[in-house]
Amino acid sequence: MELWFFRGCMSTFRERGIAEATVEILRKVSLPFRLFDRETCCGSVLFRTGQVEEAEEVRRRNEEEFSRLGVRRLLTACPGCYSTFRREYSLPGVEVLHLTQLLRGLLVEGRLRLGRREVKATYHDSCHLGREWGLYEEPREILKSVPGLELLEMSLSREFSRCCGAGGGVRSAFRELSSAVSRSRVGDALEAGAQLLVTSCPFCYHHLREAAEGRMEVKDLSMLVRELMEG
Template sequence: MSSGSFYKNLIDETLICGRCGNCRSDCPVYQEIGWESAAPRAKISMARELFARQGDAKISAEYAKRITQCTMCGACTRACAARIDLQSLWKDLRTKLVTAGKAPEAYNAMIGNLKTRKNISNFANTTRLDWAEDLDELPDYLDQEQGAEIVYFVGCVSSFFPRAAQVPVAMVQLLEKAEVSFTTLGPEEWCCGFPMLAAGHGDEIAEFARHNVEKVRSLGAKTLVTGCASCYHVWSHVYPEILGESLGFRLVHATEMLSELINEGKLVPNELNKTVTYHDPCDLGRNSGVIHAPRAIINSIPGVKFIEMATYGEESTCCGGGGNLQGADQGLAESIAQKRIKEAAATRASIVVSACQQCEQMLEKAARTEKLPLQVMDVSELLLMAIDG
């Protein structure tokens, strides 16, 4: 549920919608498909017809497809004149899909991995630190060091997908240069649970929340830093609600931590003569309000020319990688990403940076597909590049 939400339940919320259409023009899925049935207001109208008027009627295959054709980017929630928390509504609709046995097979496979391996990949959770093999030297303190001041929550994408592994590698090098005391949860890090929420299995996230929070508390850390935008959103918005209490330690996104270290003089970037643009991850910018920190990092690098895209901040266009859309309609997800990368190319920047590993993978693939001379990287990678000269 979004912060400050007045959400009650699926049926009551569908009755509030006045079909004004404010949500339609901001929806990246509608912009690609173009059919009214793909617009948020149409999905709500159909939900009202099925569940408020007819009870739990059968969900057609076409409507099931429309429900999953959503990145859960939050643009519709931001645009809603009636202040409906549409992200919560989409989660409830996906729960209906699960109950009706209409969830995509890719969702079922992913949930199976989460239940058995505690991560979204096909790899055993004991391999969560394999990305660290790309470091010049593997520090012993990375694996659950007691008494470390900071716990770095790496996330599933960075832990198990080769391209994204360069993000934690960069983060470790930056934290070492800043001489801060940190560790990770190693193989005891479980998925944050966001994929469960997006797949309609929100009731099963509690086990993951309790495990992760208890592991951080057991190490005595004062701060948790997450490199993934969705992990940050879940830790900050979902976990406290599930636990019914505060986390008991400070929570920051990696960009906030790095910005602080620059301000404290612990990280000093050298000149880097590059033109850079920035893509706001939906779960970090629009849905969590972390907009200034990544820009502060970019602007702290001497020589960098920073140019905003046509849409940015809370109005930033989605990359297509959220909401488990790839598992439901990969072609649609890639089309949305291609539109966003063209927006980046219009700035004439040579580097596109973001602060979400999923966004970076989507944009990098889109740049290759569109044959655009754009380098895609994480903010941490850009900062390390500047510091190392």
């Protein structure tokens, strides 16, 4: 079944590296995919900030577009899009996938092999991916498959993971508060003894990298996987 990659606004406008890495991973594993010519926002930010009417309009437009194009398998690199498609959209017969799920599948099938990287890393759970959909293990399995990578857990992880602070429209409305939360999160990662903070959310990545201010390396999982892919 044809795979459609929905790049998402953050990866298109602010963190293009994530969309690029995803595209390159898909090419390298020879997984055919298509991109949307006229991709528009999934509406997540509107739903989260209570702007339901506008959000519903965006939802209807996207649903029609997906149906017109015959989309049956929808890939996102953004947990916000992923969650919105699964929760607010009505997409009968469409399989919605987050990149971490796809990567884990490839790992299990032996189609994804990652090269050595000697580093102490920790994983930051995106709220939408973890608490909302229980995708805690997929990204960790991918990280554990990296030879030399030591995966450390922060004291607040999985269901009690501390939010990066960007969600729910807080970053756009109350930037200082939002940044204070992300600085605390980077603090959690440093406290765990990690050199590398990995997440699998463009928003978390954008926000945490800013907060890290060079104190530690921050990467989206897609970027790390692209760097370490063998073959």
